[in-house]
Amino acid sequence: MSLVSVSNVFELPIGKLPRCGPAIILRLKKIGIETVGDVLGHFPARYEDHSEVLDVSGLVAGEFGTVRVRVQQLRGRRAMYRRGMHVTEALVGDGTGSVRVVWFNQPFLTKTLSVGEEIFVSGKVAEDSFGLKFTSPIYERTDKNDTLHTARIVPIYGLTIGVGNKQFRSLVKSALDKVDAARPVHDWLPEEIRVENSLATYWHALEAIHFPENMHEVEESHLRFQFDQTFLHELNQRVVKRYTESVIGCALPLDVEIVKNFIAGLPFVLTDDQKKAVFAILKDMERSHPMNRLLQGDVGSGKTVVAAIAMRHAAAHGCTSILMAPTQLLAEQHSETLKKVLGPSEIPVVLITQSTKKTATLPKGPCVVVGTHALLYEKVVYPQLGLVVVDEQHRFGVAQRKAIKAKNKAGYTPHFLSMSATPIPRSLALAVYGSLAVSSIKHMPVGRKPIATRSVAEKDRGKAVDFVKQHVQRGEQVFAVAPLIDPSDFLSVESATSLYEQFSSDLFSGLRVGLVHGRMKPAERSKVMDAMRRGEIDILVATAVIEVGVDIPNATVMWIEGSERFGLAQLHQFRGRVGRGEKQSYCFLFSSSRGENANKRLKLMEEATDGFVLAEKDLEMRGGGQLWGTQQSGFAEIEFLREISLDIWDMARRAADKIMSDDSALAHHPVLALQLKQFEEELHRE
Ligand code: ADP
Numbered sequence: 293m294s295l296v297s298v299s300n301v302f303e304l305p306i307g308k309l310p311r312c313g314p315a316i317i318l319r320l321k322k323i324g325i326e327t328v329g330d331v332l333g334h335f336p337a338r339y340e341d342h343s344e345v346l347d348v349s350g351l352v353a354g355e356f357g358t359v360r361v362r363v364q365q366l367r368g369r370r371a372m373y374r375r376g377m378h379v380t381e382a383l384v385g386d387g388t389g390s391v392r393v394v395w396f397n398q399p400f401l402t403k404t405l406s407v408g409e410e411i412f413v414s415g416k417v418a419e420d421s422f423g424l425k426f427t428s429p430i431y432e433r434t435d436k437n438d439t440l441h442t443a444r445i446v447p448i449y450g451l452t453i454g455v456g457n458k459q460f461r462s463l464v465k466s467a468l469d470k471v472d473a474a475r476p477v478h479d480w481l482p483e484e485i486r487v488e489n490s491l492a493t494y495w496h497a498l499e500a501i502h503f504p505e506n507m508h509e510v511e512e513s514h515l516r517f518q519f520d521q522t523f524l525h526e527l528n529q530r531v532v533k534r535y536t537e538s539v540i541g542c543a544l545p546l547d548v549e550i551v552k553n554f555i556a557g558l559p560f561v562l563t564d565d566q567k568k569a570v571f572a573i574l575k576d577m578e579r580s581h582p583m584n585r586l587l588q589g590d591v592g593s594g595k596t597v598v599a600a601i602a603m604r605h606a607a608a609h610g611c612t613s614i615l616m617a618p619t620q621l622l623a624e625q626h627s628e629t630l631k632k633v634l635g636p637s638e639i640p641v642v643l644i645t646q647s648t649k650k651t652a653t654l655p656k657g658p659c660v661v662v663g664t665h666a667l668l669y670e671k672v673v674y675p676q677l678g679l680v681v682v683d684e685q686h687r688f689g690v691a692q693r694k695a696i697k698a699k700n701k702a703g704y705t706p707h708f709l710s711m712s713a714t715p716i717p718r719s720l721a722l723a724v725y726g727s728l729a730v731s732s733i734k735h736m737p738v739g740r741k742p743i744a745t746r747s748v749a750e751k752d753r754g755k756a757v758d759f760v761k762q763h764v765q766r767g768e769q770v771f772a773v774a775p776l777i778d779p780s781d782f783l784s785v786e787s788a789t790s791l792y793e794q795f796s797s798d799l800f801s802g803l804r805v806g807l808v809h810g811r812m813k814p815a816e817r818s819k820v821m822d823a824m825r826r827g828e829i830d831i832l833v834a835t836a837v838i839e840v841g842v843d844i845p846n847a848t849v850m851w852i853e854g855s856e857r858f859g860l861a862q863l864h865q866f867r868g869r870v871g872r873g874e875k876q877s878y879c880f881l882f883s884s885s886r887g888e889n890a891n892k893r894l895k896l897m898e899e900a901t902d903g904f905v906l907a908e909k910d911l912e913m914r915g916g917g918q919l920w921g922t923q924q925s926g927f928a929e930i931e932f933l934r935e936i937s938l939d940i941w942d943m944a945r946r947a948a949d950k951i952m953s954d955d956s957a958l959a960h961h962p963v964l965a966l967q968l969k970q971f972e973e974e975l976h977r978e
């Protein structure tokens with residue numbers, strides 16, 4: 293969960309915290325934790341309740357127990373057994389009795405602990421012929437105000453190899469102390485909103501999510517942080533909407549003949565949904581107010597062609613259009629598609645890339661410019677910019693809109709069309725798209741072959757391997773997706789690197805196997821993707837990075853490991869990477885857990901081919917928070933939204949309406965205004 297950053301201390305690198313050395317810095321970086329804010333935003337995966345403190349006489353062999361005891365005896369020695377390992381032995385006790393404790397390989401304990409000192413000892417109790425004992429329990433001094441590891445509800449974090457929970461808990465505590473010393477007096481959330489919605493204060497929530505007094509506090513804290521994000525999101529939508537309604541656009545009256553001829557010249561007939569979308573878009577563009585519309589539809593449903601018609605319409609009025617894609621690769625694909633479609637009308641399509649941006653020259657008349665989202669930050673100014681199409685970026689903020697307007701020498705704000713292949717459940721659409729009108733393409737052009745989807749049982753893995761080999765022999769290509777980059781000791785899930793190992797040296801040795809993941813540099817990544825496109829790779833193992841992207845018509849098999857780890861909508865996105873050519877395509881779903889829910893989801897994937905249906909089901913079935921899976925997704929923003937219950941949306945919506953009706957410019961809420969600005973910047977960082 294991303295936290296609202298309320299102090300500069302959040303930006304401090306973790307190296308500034310006490311006892312945080314280079315080794316742990318490096319390891320935590322692997323899981324995306326680099327700053328104090330990252331540490332605090334890494335919420336516990338679960339909690340263990342060890343708050344009950346027992347008398348020594350109350351300890352039971354075989355059970356977990358925590359006691360508050362004095363050290364009565366303490367000594368260290370080399371053991372005769374276990375290869376001479378160092379053993380620290382202690383006898384500890386309270387008024388009710390004594391119990392033995394052993395620790396292995398911690399010779400320093402005889403120095404850090406001393407006889408007579410009072411400590412908590414917490415761990416599983418065993419019994420041997422000499423009576424009860426603790427083996428390698430956690431201990432903690434009792435002289436501090438608060439314990440972190442014992443005698444409380446203990447947070448358990450999902451971490452990475454080489455970082456222990458005890459170590460991380462201490463880090464969280466130092467981070468909290470550091471922030472506490474520098475914290476502003478007030479909550480950033482206006483007090484009346486906080487109280488009205490019975491929310492915990494920010495500071496209380498931050499502490500309680502890590503070190504709760506009871507489980508109720510954990511719930512309260514989650515609620516508070518979810519509300520924060522949702523509220524800012526809602527507020528942002530309203531600010532964007534107010535902005536777009538206040539600016540002047542450019543009316544482009546419809547020339548029916550031109551559009552009709554253009555459509556008649558296409559090599560196919562538009563689907564009904566495409567026609568409806570075109571009609572709505574052209575109507576929008578006729579108004580003197582800028583269009584603000586979203587076009588959503590599955591991959592391959594024909595959105596680009598619809599955008600091209602709008603571009604043709606703009607060109608008829610002498611207006612240039614630009615299209616921004618999330619990756620270079622997608623920009624190139626769009627440019628190819630548009631060249632084919634717009635070529636006959638003699639509208640030039642100019643692709644601007646990192647390497648051509650210095651030399652690219654724009655033609656005299658209207659044209660279509662294609663590039664990545666970075667186009668926004670290029671200095672080019674267009675004489676008459678009529679339409680901006682943005683692919684796969686849902687939240688387009690005020691700052692971006694102002695930047696676009698500044699690109700237009702003619703002064704007015706261009707029409708705006710956003711395209712998305714990530715369907716949003718209807719119940720969330722208003723919240724997510726708030727300020728946008730929506731057109732949906734629900735049905736694929738005729739003649740598409742649905743992708744045969746099978747959930748594969750472990751015992752049939754061999755069959756899937758043979759199947760893949762056969763298809764590779766025919767010259768077809770395969771994608772294999774895993775949920776993680778590296779193996780994890782915490783989650784028993786297949787990782788891309790281990791899958792790659794297994795594929796290249798064992799299951800598919802002899803075939804050309806490639807690997808691509810989100811930690812690779814973009815240049816390296818596109819080298820691999822290019823090789824895949826050229827057919828020099830048979831099987832490409834990947835993480836969710838391939839979710840957005842590549843059109844490789846020759847790829848016919850999608851192999852998904854740990855499919856229970858992905859949302860239905862995300863699985864559907866993966867599946868959309870194949871089936872882009874003439875050949876029949878396949879999707880194999882593997883999963884390590886076979887709970888009832890997992891089975892139901894896999895069944896749905898086998899049966900439903902419609903992204904909109906899956907998005908609805910996804911929301912219904914997931915309901916509660918999903919622990920992770922968001923970092924690697926290209927749609928982290930949407931992933932987050934899925935976890936928010938409709939009740940919280942309601943609360944946030946009402947709160948945002950109230951603020952906007954009382955103080956729409958946020959003039960009386962400077963702290964809130966600042967947070968909103970940061971929130972917007974955060975959304976568009978990259
Ligand atoms: P999207 O952008 O939604 O992923 P595209 O616009 O790239 O989809 O379209 C995918 C492919 O389908 C393109 O090759 C396009 O020419 C083709 N196409 C689009 N609309 C139709 C249609 N109505 N009938 C047949 N083919 C179509």
Ligand code: MG
Nearest residue numbers: 591592595596
């Ligand atoms: Mg597309």
